[in-house]
Amino acid sequence: DTGVSQDPRHKITKRGQNVTFRCDPISEHNRLYWYRQTLGQGPEFLTYFQNEAQLEKSRLLSNRFSAERPKGSFSTLEIQRTEQGDSAMYLCASSHSSGDTQYFGPGTRLTVL
Amino acid sequence: GENVEQHPSTLSVQEGDSAVIKCTYSDSASNYFPWYKQELGKGPQLIIDIRSNVGEKKDQRIAVTLNKTAKHFSLHITETQPEDSAVYFCAATYFGNEKLTFGTGTRLTIIP
Numbered sequence: 001d002t003g004v005s006q007d008p009r010h011k012i013t014k015r016g017q018n019v020t021f022r023c024d025p026i027s028e029h030n031r032l033y034w035y036r037q038t039l040g041q042g043p044e045f046l047t048y049f050q051n052e053a054q055l056e057k058s059r060l061l062s063n064r065f066s067a068e069r070p071k072g073s074f075s076t077l078e079i080q081r082t083e084q085g086d087s088a089m090y091l092c093a094s095s096h097s098s099g100d101t102q103y104f105g106p107g108t109r110l111t112v113l
Numbered sequence: 114g115e116n117v118e119q120h121p122s123t124l125s126v127q128e129g130d131s132a133v134i135k136c137t138y139s140d141s142a143s144n145y146f147p148w149y150k151q152e153l154g155k156g157p158q159l160i161i162d163i164r165s166n167v168g169e170k171k172d173q174r175i176a177v178t179l180n181k182t183a184k185h186f187s188l189h190i191t192e193t194q195p196e197d198s199a200v201y202f203c204a205a206t207y208f209g210n211e212k213l214t215f216g217t218g219t220r221l222t223i224i225p
Contacts, residue, residue, distance in 0.1 A: 055211070
């Protein structure tokens with residue numbers, strides 16, 4: 001068990017560019033979550049997957065954001081036409097089943113210039 | 114929806130003393146309360162959690178207490194050490210609600 005991994009760890013981009021982040025959950029965890037954390041705040045829920053199905057999306061997830069989890073393994077989070085307000089830490093977590101502990105990855109820190 | 118408030122926002126204690134962080138929640142349906150520790154540049158790491166069928170849980174120097182009637186729960190760290198310095202977050206959720214609602218965090222500094 002190597003834990004949740006995320007790539008890249010840091011991303012700097014210019015406003016208007018598209019970015020994509022990847023998350024690899026703990027093996028055999030069928031639930032995968034995305035959170036966003038801004039400076040000085042706690043993580044805020046964005047969306048989650050049960051296997052390959054995206055079951056809930058927060059209203060924080062604008063139509064510029066899209067998440068996928070093909071084959072129920074790794075997940076990607078894409079942000080199109082980035083804005084400066086998108087600058088944050090994007091955290092991925094996974095759990096074995098509903099109600100179980102969510103284990104977080106190290107996050108991807110996005111800076112939009 | 115659930116709202117979690119956390120106090121204090123910053124806390125400094127002498128090494129060896131105890132630290133207490135308190136959280137209140139609004140949704141009486143919440144029944145799972147984890148605590149995470151986040152070090153600079155890292156993701157949150159679970160340190161202890163408690164479910165609503167118990168009032169207290171202890172793991173070595175760390176303990177969590179839950180008062181369901183008052184809807185608050187607390188983290189207690191005894192015999193603090195420099196490596197306890199970090200930001201601590203409480204969270205709340207309930208079975209079937211997949212998202213965790215986090216507090217705003219407490220920056221704990223242990224003074225050697």
